[in-house]
Amino acid sequence: MSFLPGLVETTAVTDLYVDTNEVHREKIPQGTIWKIKVPADSKMTINIVSGIAEIFGTELANNVEYSFSNWNFSIYAVEEVHLEWKGSDPHPIVEDEDLISNRTAKYIYNLHFSLDKMRSTSFEGPNILVIGNKGSGKTALCRTLSSYSIKFKAYSPMFVNLNPQEAVFSPPGCLSATPISDILDVELPIWGQSMTSGATALHTKQPILKLFGLEMIAENPQRYLQTMDSLASVINSRLEKDSLVQRSGCIIDTPPLGQLSDDLHELVHIIQKFRINFVVMLADVDNEEDTATLEKVTPLAKSLVGDFFVKIPRLCGVIPSDDVYMRSLQRSSIREYFYGNPGTALSPFSLSLDFEDLVIWEPKNVLSNGETAVENNEILNLSQVSISPSSVQHALICITHQDKHAKQEDVANAAILGFALITEVNEKRRKMRVLLPVPGNFPNNACILTSYRYLE
């Protein structure tokens, strides 16, 4: 066979072609979730023929083709669902346990009804904090609660993301807050699109972002707290002016508890700054890591919110993920920021800049070796980046709202104007190519380097 290259080639092409277009049918019994993994290099489309199907709380329309790529998610059949799917990966499902009974749906409904009750009895809505160990389902729970909050009544909860490694309505490296005033985009891991120049198929969202810039909180815990404080203060001024959002309350997602300090002082800080009055912890009693964490968290949470600390099991739909998957999600969120998604293509703008045109600052990373120990009183200072291929090539940089010549302490917590991508650095000519989301000149503003890189 190997002597007949033509034939081998044809077979390969045919295989791929047939798999992509073959329509598969699936029945999902009522109350069951169908777990799906769509790898980065493949695509899947799903068409709900009949029944009520939800993705993280958002209902799918019948007879509409939804496309998915690079995402682990699940479809929950509220009522028996018949669907058709096509895909370049013949086995997108999680083998052996793809169809499981949704044992934790009732906990999510109960939480939702408690939130609803709090909203109807007070002008200051519930501010719910979701905590748990890595991969326990925190983000999935927040997304589902956000969806349910707008599904039956005209509420507009504020979703707050305090996990800088997670990208929701934004590239990674940020803490963010987004009022959810219309349905979430079921096709996107980043929940939906942030504002663009025109009307889009789905209502876009208007987030406020604060840049942490690093990956792990431990790389600069003080900067993490500072970033959180500036987010909390702008959220509070929005809530004062927006009675609908205030009444709807905040739904707050957090980094895995293992990323916080041993004494959990970040948790206390969050509960105070965001005026949390409801804490939910996702934990399993037969999981050793969870019981250990629960023991530490319980007295602390009880002392702050009393009976409004509840524990529910880890969500039963979770799909274990690793660093490779996390990075691929971060990459797609950066791509989405510049190029858009299958529903809305965006056209980024490429321009050439001299090294001298850019002022780039960088937050201190106390874990990075090779750097001299950082004095405690300097940990919040930014340092100026000297531009070279090794320091900024392929880097995602944040453009702040501060002037290029602003003092570094003003830049450190500046509001975010947007992001740029440094695609090429030419040291000899002292020039670089930069991708901007908005056409025009590069803003005359100070920039901050993030730890995130994107190679096209």
Place this chain on the structure above:
Amino acid sequence: GATATQKNIQSRNWFLRDEEWANFKDSIITSTRFNSDPDEN
């Protein structure tokens, strides 16, 4: 060649300043979802 998304090509907006965002009302955001204009579909 022409693609299905071509008519939809647009660019992203810059993010708002803190005060602008604090004063922003989401009710002014539009989507084409409820647009009955036949040219849009």
